[in-house]
Structure formats: structure tokens, C-alpha cells
Amino acid sequence: MKQLSSLLLVSMAVLASGCDAQAPRPADAATQDAAPQKKDQDMSELKPPTADSVLYFIYQRDGDGAVSYKVDGGAIVSYWYGHEFDLNGKHYFTGFGSKSQGEGPEGDDGMMDPEHVAISQATFTRVDKDGKQEWSKPDTDGYVGEFGRLGRADEIDTSRKAQGHATSDGRYVLAVPTRDFMNGEDVQSFAMFLFDPDGKDALSFRQWGYLGSVRVGGDNREACSDGQVMPCTASTGALTFEPATDGGLPSLKVTPSGSTISGPDKVRALGPADAVTYRFDANAGRYTP
Numbered sequence: 281m282k283q284l285s286s287l288l289l290v291s292m293a294v295l296a297s298g299c300d301a302q303a304p305r306p307a308d309a310a311t312q313d314a315a316p317q318k319k320d321q322d323m324s325e326l327k328p329p330t331a332d333s334v335l336y337f338i339y340q341r342d343g344d345g346a347v348s349y350k351v352d353g354g355a356i357v358s359y360w361y362g363h364e365f366d367l368n369g370k371h372y373f374t375g376f377g378s379k380s381q382g383e384g385p386e387g388d389d390g391m392m393d394p395e396h397v398a399i400s401q402a403t404f405t406r407v408d409k410d411g412k413q414e415w416s417k418p419d420t421d422g423y424v425g426e427f428g429r430l431g432r433a434d435e436i437d438t439s440r441k442a443q444g445h446a447t448s449d450g451r452y453v454l455a456v457p458t459r460d461f462m463n464g465e466d467v468q469s470f471a472m473f474l475f476d477p478d479g480k481d482a483l484s485f486r487q488w489g490y491l492g493s494v495r496v497g498g499d500n501r502e503a504c505s506d507g508q509v510m511p512c513t514a515s516t517g518a519l520t521f522e523p524a525t526d527g528g529l530p531s532l533k534v535t536p537s538g539s540t541i542s543g544p545d546k547v548r549a550l551g552p553a554d555a556v557t558y559r560f561d562a563n564a565g566r567y568t569p
Contacts, residue, residue: 326413329404331359334375337402338420353382360399360433365444367452367475371406373415374475374488376456378433379422396426397433401488403475425490427471434458434471434493443470445521445530451476453530455519458493464503469493470519472567474529483565492566494519494558496534511547513539522557532558532567 329337331347339357343349348358360376378397392398400422404415427434440457447453455470472491476483483489496517504512515538521530535555542548558567 326406326415328362328364328373329375329402329415329418331362331375334362334402334418335359335377337418338377338400338422339379351379351382355382356380356431357400358397358433361436361442361456363442363444363454363456365452365454367446367477368450372403372475373406374401374403376401378428380431392426395429395431397428397431398423399425399427399433399490403487419487421486421488424473424485424488427490427493429460434469435460437468440468443519443521445523447529448523448527449480450478451480451529453491453521455494455532461502464500466499466502467495468497468516469495470532472532483562489565491560492564492568494532494534494567497536497538511541511545513541513547515540515550529560531560534558 332343332345335341335343335347335349335357339351341349341351341357343357348356351357357377357379360378362373362375364371364373366372377400379400380397381392381394400420401424402418402420404418407414407416435458437457437459442457443455445453452475454473454475456473458469458471460467460469471493474481474483474489474491475487476485476489477487479486496519497515499514500510501512501514504510506512515536517534517536520533520535522533523530533555534557535552536550538550539547540550540554556569558569560566561568
């Protein structure tokens with residue numbers, strides 16, 4: 281395995297390798313007016329940290345460029361998802377990883393459900409250093425919750441986009457689109473996360489925490505056998521954030537469209553009347569309908 285000395289010795293500016301070199305000092309008013317535009321361009325070209333660097337910062341193990349590899353105790357660590365966002369005047373990038381349960385004395389301590397993986401994170405902040413945009417050294421956490429089945433993380437649904445919502449008290453709720461295949465049905469959901477950089481709540485996690493999963497749709501075409509076994513249905517749902525009047529976490533409204541089974545051999549269309557609202561249950565640490 282190659283040493284990761286290059287990662288340790290090279291500054292976080294390397295992660296922004298897509299940025300242009302600094303331009304010569306302006307000589308007239310026209311070039312002075314162009315300077316802010318050049319800085320904005322540099323900021324937009326700052327590339328997110330790479331997946332393998334995110335894993336290294338979290339787990340302190342060299343994967344030789346891999347985005348999934350085995351660590352001490354037989355556990356598998358993998359890159360899961362990356363998300364850029366703005367909050368309170370700062371620009372962030374968070375890379376999420378996962379770690380399966382290991383074996384033996386160096387493996388998992390048995391506190392995690394063996395079917396699940398532990399969710400981890402590394403959060404970088406965009407900073408200005410000597411007139412150049414860079415990513416800061418990240419805040420990391422090896423456990424912000426757990427999810428998944430059969431020792432694997434929830435699958436990202438690339439057909440849908442992540443959604444985010446900034447709360448009035450300076451927190452950020454993130455919905456990551458996921459999918460799963462259960463009992464012949466392709467299920468669409470959002471994995472919910474909370475970013476709390478200033479520790480405003482009393483939840484047990486640090487900066488990030490997992491708030492459960494919210495189902496938004498499904499497709500039973502693999503189980504219905506063209507209607508011979510059961511009616512074939514397919515649905516999806518639009519997720520909207522509804523700010524809380526007390527300044528707490530927003531409620532989540534899922535408005536479905538498509539079709540659902542309404543009785544023996546009967547199908548009906550879904551619409552606004554079928555909307556479901558999820559609210560955050562502080563005792564459970566989850567969004568519940």
C-alpha cells in the first residue's frame with residue numbers, strides 16, 4: 281500500500297486544484313473592477329475534497345485511493361455521499377462515510393445493530409487564505425447514527441436530488457434521496473440529517489446527526505407480474521419543508537402522485553389529499569408521521 285504522505289504534506293489547497301493561478305496585480309480601474317469577478321470565479325471552481333481523502337480524515341487509514349476498504353477488526357469503511365451547502369454566511373462541504381460491524385477484539389463493540397452500518401462524516405469549511413480559497417481542516421465524527429440493511433448503507437437514488445433547509449435558529453436539515461428493494465417493491469425514501477454547528481439542541485450527537493428515513497414512494501412492478509398477482513402501482517412523492525412556528529425543526533410534508541392499491545384488484549390515483557406530514561420526535565430522535 282502506498283504511503284499517504286502526499287495527502288498529509290500537501291495543504292488543503294490541493295483539494296482546490298481546479299482554481300486558476302493568481303492573476304497579476306491590476307494596473308487600472310478596469311482590471312480592478314474585474315478582480316472581484318476573478319475571486320468569485322475562483323470560489324466557484326473550488327473542487328470538493330475527494331472521496332478517499334474524506335475517508336482518510338475520518339478513519340485515519342490509508343486506502344491507497346480506494347473509496348471502500350477494510351480496516352482493523354475486519355470492518356469495511358466506504359464513502360457514501362457528499363453535499364455542499366451554505367449556512368449563516370459560510371460555505372460547507374460534508375462527506376459522509378459508513379463503517380460496517382467488524383469482528384474480534386478490534387471490531388465493533390456490539391452496540392450497533394449487526395444489520396446496520398455506522399454513519400460518519402467530515403465537514404470542511406471554505407476559507408480565504410492569502411487571497412486564495414481553500415478548504416479548512418475538517419471536523420470529523422465516526423458515528424452520527426446508523427442505518428442500512430445486510431451490513432450495507434442505504435443506496436443513493438441518483439434520479440432525485442438532495443434537499444436542504446436552513447432553520448431560523450441556525451441549523452440545517454438535509455434530505456438525501458435513497459432507494460431500497462423490499463418484498464418485490466422498489467421503495468423511494470429520504471435519509472434525514474441535522475447539522476447543528478453551534479450545539480443549539482440537546483441531541484446526543486455532535487455537529488451532525490441522523491434523524492431517520494422518510495418514505496416518499498414505491499413501485500411494485502417486480503412483484504405484481506403484470507397484474508396477475510396484484511394490481512401494479514407506482515408512486516413518488518414531493519418533499520417540502522414546513523418551518524416550525526416555535527423555531528424548532530421543520531415538519532416534512534410528502535405529497536404523493538401516481539397510484540396505489542385501494543382494495544382487492546382496485547387501484548386509485550394519489551393526490552394532495554393523500555399528503556402525509558412528518559414531525560420530529562425529540563424523544564425518539566426521528567421524524568415520525
